[in-house]
Amino acid sequence: MTFDLSKIVRPKIFNLEPYRCARDDFTEGVLLDANENPHGPVVKDSNREFVLNRYPDPHQVAFKTKMSELRNSQSVFKDQKITPLSADNLCLGVGSDESIDALIRACCVPGKDKILIMTPTYGMYSICADINDVEIIKVPLIVEDNSFQMNTDKVIETLQGDSNIKIAFVTSPGNPTGALIDIASIEKILSQWQSGIVAIDEAYIDFCSTGGSAAPLVNKYPNLAVLQTLSKSFGLAGVRLGVTFTSKDLSRVLNAMKAPYNISSMASNLVLKALSSESVQTMKDNVQEIVEERERVLKALTSMENVQDTQVGGLDANFIMVRIVDGGKGNNELSKALYYRLATESGVVVRFRGTEYGCTGCLRITIGTHEENSKLIKEFEKKLKELTA
Ligand SMILES: Cc1ncc(COP(=O)(O)O)c(C=O)c1O
Known part of the structure; x- marks a missing residue:
């Protein structure tokens, strides 16, 4: 045919x-x-x-x-x-x-x-x-x-x-x-x-x-x-x-x-x-910076307690997915609570994706600037600790 x-x-x-x-x-x-x-x-x-x-x-x-x-x-x-x-x-x-x-x-x-x-x-x-x-x-x-x-x-x-x-x-x-x-x-x-x-x-x-x-x-x-x-x-x-x-x-x-x-x-x-060639170069430079930061954010988040340490999905975009776990399993309640506290108490907005197919407990996190990512990492750890204390 x-x-x-x-x-x-x-x-x-x-x-x-x-x-x-x-x-x-x-x-x-x-x-x-x-x-x-x-x-x-x-x-x-x-x-x-x-x-x-x-x-x-x-x-x-x-x-x-x-x-x-x-x-x-x-x-x-x-x-x-x-x-x-x-x-x-x-x-x-x-x-x-x-x-x-x-x-x-x-x-x-x-x-x-x-x-x-x-x-x-x-x-x-x-x-x-x-x-x-x-x-x-x-x-x-x-x-x-x-x-x-x-x-x-x-x-x-x-x-x-x-x-x-x-x-x-x-x-x-x-x-x-x-x-x-x-x-x-x-x-x-x-x-x-x-x-x-x-x-x-x-x-x-x-x-x-x-x-x-x-x-x-x-x-x-x-x-x-x-x-x-x-x-x-x-x-x-x-x-x-x-x-x-x-x-x-x-x-x-x-x-x-x-x-x-x-x-x-x-x-x-x-x-x-x-x-223009100048703008395309800027695009490539920005992408490179995001790719490097992506590595740093992923490493920092997946080494925390209650975050699945194996990679979820791929590393091919300007965001990562991490799975919030409790007892080794993806946990939507904890994930959603973390999402909510990060937004309302830390001023850091990520995306809760836990109800998507195969994504139980998952948050999707866009890679920001170096400073934004540092704040995300700090607040993420703090709020997750508060929630699991
Ligand atoms: C996979 C995918 N396709 C398309 C779009 C929409 O792109 P645009 O801003 O060009 O409408 C998005 C935006 O998040 C996306 O994630």
Whole structure:
């Protein structure tokens, strides 16, 4: 069976003609084509480097080209002769959250089609599926050994057994697990399942300890989508910019479907600067610092009484998971109490994840600055001692 995009994407969306504006053909002159206000914005800001009273560029080719170049230069698949990424492989969204929703809307017929997720995972896949009246099939990650790796054979069996599943979301590195999913296993799915899209959510990819982004593989596998965001390693969560890498065919569909001006001029101005060589170096330096701090925080926390000393999940993101235990077993009561006391008495906010599949007793902790982490370690020990005294 070969992959046929027209059978995956909803017919109306597959045949969509993208919204066109006069600005697609003419960008200069007396611009009286888009009902803008020639007097400028009501907010005066002399430091601004971008025009606000005109609609932003719907295509964002400069950013897409730079992003493709960055991921091409970092490719771990250079020995394979794959066509390099180019602007036509990208669709931009208002954060990955919009990219997730767009992919579901493109492929899943409400009330009929389904997505597959691997629990525990990021919550927005389920929320977007519910909003779109799309059923959710869950295949849990392997939690018994704390590895939180994918149950590949079970995933393939489930996908092949249900022709209404249109997207399989793989979060790699995982949230809240922090574990990069083995790329060979993902490629096995890509080769053996052709009736839907494998969407790898790589929000945390720049923090992974080994391997790298699967984005360059979109020109090898037409059934692959790779989602990235500028919210994490680039430190631009407030800007809201997500990137979907796909085959050029699927990218055409996603771009035709999106609101034409979804990326604001402010966002586009900032994210283009974020890809200058200087900013990319800063990103790498910050990632390096976070990776080093991640080691320190993990060591300090897992050496405390009532914290499981074996690693939970992976070390591939800008957070760690630790399991609060009592009598050797994950304990949600203690974990939740610690979470609450840390927030209310110490002013340190972490995330309680104890009710997620395989995460009993777990707290997810983002790696902060050196000072923030030191405070976390100190308060964590203090509050845990108070609670277990
Ligand atoms: C796995 C994962 N995907 C996507 C997102 C959302 O990213 P964005 O800020 O780009 O919407 C997050 C945010 O925490 C995440 O953890």
